Amino acid sequence: MLNTLSGRFLILTTVFVMLAEILIFVPSISRFRLDYLADRLERAQIASLALLADDMLETELEAELLENAGVFNVVLRRDEVRQLVLSSPIPAPISGTYDLRMSSPFALIGHAMQRLVTPENQIIRVIGAPVRDAGLLIEITIETDGLRDAMIDYGVRILLLSAVISIFTAVLLFAAVRRFMVKPIKGVIGYMQRYAAAPEDARGIIHPSAGVRELREAEEALMQLQTELTQALKQRERLAQLGGAVAKVSHDLRNILTSAQLFTDRIEMSEDPLVRRLAPKLVNSITRAVSLCEGTLAFGRAEEPAPTFGRVALYGQVEDILESESLAGGTEGRIRFLNEVPVDLSLRADPEQLFRIVMNLVRNARQAIEATGQEGRITLSAREDTESWWISVADTGPGLPPKARENLFTPFQGGIRKGGTGLGLAIADELARGHGGMVVLRETGPEGTVFDICLPKGDGTL
Helix, strand or coil: CCCCCCHHHHHHHHHHHHHHHHHHHHHHHHHHHHHHHHHHHHHHHHHHHHHHHHCCCCHHHHHHHHHCCCCCEEEECCCCCCEEEECCCCCCCCCEEEEEECCCCHHHHHHHHHHHHHCCCEEEEEECCCHHHHHEEEEEECCCCHHHHHHHHHHHHHHHHHHHHHHHHHHHHHHHHHHHHHHHHHHHHHHHHHHHHCCCHHHHHCCCCCHHHHHHHHHHHHHHHHHHHHHHHHHHHHHHHHHHHCCCCCCCCHHHHHHHHHHHHHHHHCCCHHHHHHHHHHHHHHHHHHHHHHHHHHHHCCCCCCCCCEEEHHHHHHHHHHHHHHHHHCCCCCCCEEECCCCCEEEEHHHHHHHHHHHHHHHHHHHHHHHCCCEEEEEEEEECCCCCCEEEEEECCCCCHHHHCCCCCCCCCCCCCCCCCCHHHHHHHHHHHCCCCCCEEEEHHHHEEEEEEEEEEECCCC
């Protein structure tokens, strides 16, 4: 019970209500003492009226009046004369005098608490104003036993009533908390437990139903988290299946490309100028394809291999990429490829991985322009500052749609071409981050798209 939310709420509510009742009890008991003394003053004044009506009273009648009033002496001051109206023997000396006419609330509370903690019976003098202005003051002498007993009896009744109120309030709050808070929280916990047992099953995703705003916000956040996690797990499973298939294909493709390498020597011996010019590029392309297949097989066993850094002459590498893409798309005349990279610019990177980064961006740009069926232009430029090298790939294509911008580097979700997988940008981004850099979409729109590749000069990452 103590370890549950509703149980602790029940106990705290009871404690807090009792504390509130105690704060009410102190001034209440002070007020009761004041009313008790005022009642004794009023009784004494009524008793004194008998003497004012008849100056001669028998001793027995005077004693009976004092006993009914609960006092020993009654003193009245009418005009300026102070008169002992009724009197009887006082059993003990007077221990204190209390003037009710000039007592502040804090003084009354102090006197009440003092009386509660003083068990001895004492004789006290009480001064007050007569009822209906029947004189200047009235003064009585009483013992404190009856006053303290009455105060204790009143306090016990107040505390019992406070306990009943606190328990009743706590029980109502306990039921309300269990109904409106604990039950929805248990429902959320149940959803979490069922989802944890089978996170791939979309049926375990929570459906927000709480009426309390805070709980509903928590349920909606949990639903979003579960939905994203389920999609990520499904995507991971698909990627694992795809990885297995690609590994098998890459294994066979590597064997085929290795055989193709054996025939390149014969092609290089051809007397045709065009064949002799293209033969080295064919050899380089086949070599890269074999390396890519081997890297794909390695990727099935581990992460993307760490880059092997070296100095790269960027201009020549960009020339190879643009010429390969021009031949691959058969777009001579419709798409212009411009290499505006400074001829003397070299940078520190993994040559093969940098080739793949730039090639993926250029290929995406070419395919975007081809999809429009219109002419276009792809421009590559580069610059450097004190901290980084920057390579820009700009095209005059139609720009990226909103969905592609939202999932720019997400595999299978960032593609914009029908039949595309969206892997190009994901691969480019992963390879760039392996260099400690990044791929950034600088701008996109109807006039075209510009991507920036940032590679840091230092050993730190961006």
